[in-house]
Amino acid sequence: MKSFALVVAIAAELCAQGLDPAALLKPPTDTWPTYNGDYSGRRYSPLTQINKTNVRTLTLAWAFQTRSSTLKTTPLEVNGVLYFTAPDHVWAIDARSGHAIWHYNRPSEGDHIGQRGVAMYKDRLYFGTPDAHLICLNARNGKLIWDVVIADVKFGYYLSVAPLVVKDSVIVGTSGDQADIPHFLEAINPENGKIIWRWNSVPKPGEPGSETWPDAESMAHGGGPTWITGTYDPSLNLIYWGTGNPHPVLAGIGRRGANLYTCSIVALNADTGKLAWYFQPSPHDTHDWDAVETPVLIDAEFRGKPRKMLAQASRNGYYFLLDRVTGEHLVTAPFVPTDFASGLDAKGQPIPDKKKEPQLDGSLVAVAPGGATNWMSPSFDPQTKLFYVNAQRGFTLYYLDLNAKQQVEGHQGGAASPLWSESLLVAFDFATGKIRWSRTEDEGRARPGILTTAGGVLFTADAAGNLLALDAENGSVLWHKYPGGYLDSSPMTYELDGRQFVLTAVGDVLYAWALP
Amino acid sequence: MATSIRFVLAALLALVTCVLAVAQGSAERGRAQFAQTCGFCHGVDANGGAEGPNLMRSALVRHDENGNLISAVIREGRPAKGMPAIPLNGSQIADVVAFLHKRLEESDRRSPRKPDYALKLLLTGDAEAGKTFFFGAGGCSKCHSPTGDLAGIAKKYAPPDLQAHFLCPSGVAKTAIVTTSSGERFSGNLFYADAFRIAIKDAAGWYHSWPRSEVKAEIHDPLETHQELLSKYTEADMHNTFAYLETLK
DSSP states (O other), X not given: OHHHHHHHHHHHHHTSSSBOGGXXXXXXXXXXOSTTSSTTOOOEEOOOSSOTTTGGGOEEEEEEEOOSSOOOOOOEEETTEEEEEETTEEEEEETTTOOEEEEEEOOOOSOOSOOOOOEEEBTXXXXXXXXXXXXXXXXXXXXXXXXXXXXXXXXXXXXXXXXXXXXXXXXXXXBOOSSSEEOEEEEEOTTTOOEEEEEEXXXXXXXXXXXXXXXXXXXXXXXXXXXXXXXXXXXXXXXXXXXXXXXXXXXXXXXXXXOTTTTOEEEEETTTOOEEEEEOSSTTOOSOOOOOSOOEEEEEEETTEEEEEEEEEOTTSEEEEEETTTOOEEEEEESSOOOSEEEEOTXXXXXEOGGGSOBTTOEEESSOTTOSOOSSOOEEETTTTEEEEEEEEEEEEEEEOBOTTSOBOTTTOEEEEEEEEEEEEEEEETTTOOEEEEEEEEESOOOOOOEEETTSEEEEEOTTOOEXXXXXXXXXXXXXEOXXXXXXXXXXXXXXXXXXXXXXXXXXXXXXXXXX | OHHHXXXXXXXXXXXXXXXXXXXXXXXXXXXXXXXXXXXXXXXXXXSOOSSSOOXXXXXXXXXXXXXXXXXXXXXXXXXXXXXXXXXXXXXXXXHHHHXXXXXXXXXXOSSOBOOOOOHHHHOOSOHHHHHHHHHTTTOGGGTOOTTTXXXXXXXXXXXXXXXXXHHSOOOOOOEEEXXXXXXXXEEEEEEEEOSSEEEEEOTTSOEEEEEGGGSEEEEEOTTHHHHHHHTTOOHHHHHHHHHHHTTOO
């Protein structure tokens, strides 16, 4: 009894300023302890202090200059401390005032295109690097605890994903799309960095899914990166994650078939990494349409019955609603005009139109150059029952690139000419995909994520860089501010000492907004 | 002083150019050497051949720095895997190493390249049908003329650029007429517009800006028709129109 009390006391001490993984099982109310705020990925906060009636008075509380590169991170907020990142950098700052607590810097080789954030387990932080290492830091002081290699940077692997803590494991996915490499998800032991399980996006010959590839050589090109943080349903013990494109990226001629499990949404057992079900938004992708976008978990009534669902606004321009227990398809609806599919198959997956695959003489496809959406986080508001996504529509010319021997040339296997595109924020009914309202921004590309709150306010930015607070019901502007740059990340919110803050990372500066 | 700095800069530039040229030359010699001694097994592009693996997927090749790993494999072979020692001298090995690193650069691509295709690959349309579209359904002749603004257009642009450019031209400014609440009118090229602000540059080159909510703004986009056409072209229209424009040399 005494020793039990001692264990409890030690555990309490350990987590006094840290994060007990059990706390993540209950959706947080005033903190933001994971990349998406909670396991559902809906980026909806129950906070109401800042609301429709007063958001027009929103003012700057503080700003933090990182003097680094563009911030693509969502900070965590745990016990009054913010933890956030840029490639090679982690900062801990005071969530009340913006004052620095510590800064960790580890220069590295590899792709520095983006870093989305850390994960926290007890008193430790987990951080992926451009040279594809996973780093464990002491959250008190930013000191290194361990450093393990997840993948080989010389093959173009890097880690941009914010890891996800699930029970006693840290889930991490890989980035990299310049060479023939297979991608994967790994569950890592938070204590020592050892692998608990690994799930490969592309099967080996003879494994399930290999029947969707013509041969071993086509599978050897790899693909299926896992570069956006997934979601988790504790009651089903399933992790949901999206995977990226197959290789060669734009040339499908050597890999006829669906090319599982690339461009897929997969449900994996959290303890074993075993595949429970999959759904493929882009079978046989030839346009680089990663299906990595956040698989958002929605518990609501669907056609009169309560249902556990999963929703994704995918890079190919389609919205998918699935039953997340079984993977059964419920809804497929385009959220921007697109013409790459000749129809839907029995599972509700788009059937790629051969004519719209990249061609030697060019193929004109109705989609913006980077796809219909991308890494920018969507949001689901259970009050409005609307799903919100920052999207692009437009047109791109895609070419097939063959060498003199009529073989695919290089990793891309194709070329592209971007034509016209414009950004728009789309709000649609989660249960039907029917668009309720949309807000056309302008030509160009908006890359901000979205936050919704119980105060009825949607926070995001437009293609010109203006930070926006919109009425989540109808999209009308309640507040706007030009911050002198672009929001290339997703806003987040928390409440401390009775004051709600909304954070936006613009350029390399973190701005905190609050009521006066 | 300025002269000596210029001299140093010129010498540095010459040195860099020289080093690059040597590296380039080495890689080119290595390409021929590789094809001759290694190509049968590994393929002339090192992408894999009759017996040997694709070297673009080799960890040893990717971790090599200036031959520190590759050289030994060439010299000693890999008998256990059936690769014999290759009798190359030091400079030949250096050339092969340079070639393999060059091949990694060529093979690894993060994003689709710009098309630089030969015209014969792109020219699959029917120029006559394109001409009919130009003067008919496409409505192109309402603004353009093959003997006027488009005369010699095929000489001005490389084929893939012409294909992208006729579908979606750029570089033609939008114009705007802005009327303030007091009734004053300003006109000029649109400099900036978003949901909250609008700015123009007038004919004299002066900048003016207003809150969007306080003025009436009429924006004219001369390229609007091109955007509208993007959703109307069939693949045949696109290829035919391109084929017709390619006749305007």
